[in-house]
Amino acid sequence: MNSCPPNRSPGCPVEGALDMIGGKWKGVVMFHLLDGTKRFNELRRLMPGVTQRMLTRQLRELEADGLVHREVYAEVPPRVEYSLTQKGETLRGIILALKDWGETHVPYYAMSKRPMPESKTA
């Protein structure tokens, strides 16, 4: 967990915020929870490529950070629902802004490497 003591750099809150939403699947999880409570497998179907393991982990971390609420029902088969907390809701604007930005600026095609770019010499 990142910390932001008051004497740290003024950029530190950025770091702390990104630490909370920056895991591989966290942003996407939160995006899907924006339109309401969802169950585990529902989330999983919405996110091609995520493993059970990873989804469980990221949900638990989001829960630990107070962004996601996990509701366990005493049923069989198991029924567990996930929803954004009030704190998580405060990130709605940021998540949507990230989505908009990503749609505009993130390349569609995978690059296997990040080449070291040429830099201009003035």
Next chain:
Amino acid sequence: MNSCPPNRSPGCPVEGALDMIGGKWKGVVMFHLLDGTKRFNELRRLMPGVTQRMLTRQLRELEADGLVHREVYAEVPPRVEYSLTQKGETLRGIILALKDWGETHVPYYAMSKRPMPESKTA
């Protein structure tokens, strides 16, 4: 590099965007560049805790993603300046929103572990 092919989940752009700004120091770097061009050691002094190695790396990645412009001057001692690109500028709102959010919601005190939280059974 994360990719967002058109047939992926609608949450995918969020993931792609966070992949670009989510490295440990990237958000803070971009925050500091919001108020103008800066040199390597200037950035370094603004960010206690970052190593040369990490700063170089994150700057290079930001550059490769087109968010940061690196200007090398043919001088001795070396003079290299970093600034946000036009693309990078499009993230100004998000970075500032993250900072505001972090100031409000990120805990000050380090927690060495994330405990597995208790969940309510309905």
Next chain:
DNA sequence: CGCAATAGTATACAAATTGATACTATATGC
């Protein structure tokens, strides 16, 4: 019985990220 549903857990491993440390090159000043 086998299969399906649910939401995981356990274990191990791989991959990626981050960090530590020493070194590089040039010019200038003491």
Next chain:
DNA sequence: GCATATAGTATCAATTTGTATACTATTGCG
């Protein structure tokens, strides 16, 4: 000569993150 400035590079280690795979438990249905 040594120290400073600049912005790195090289190499290795440590840590974190992410993934793969098999298994778990209960109930209901064919």
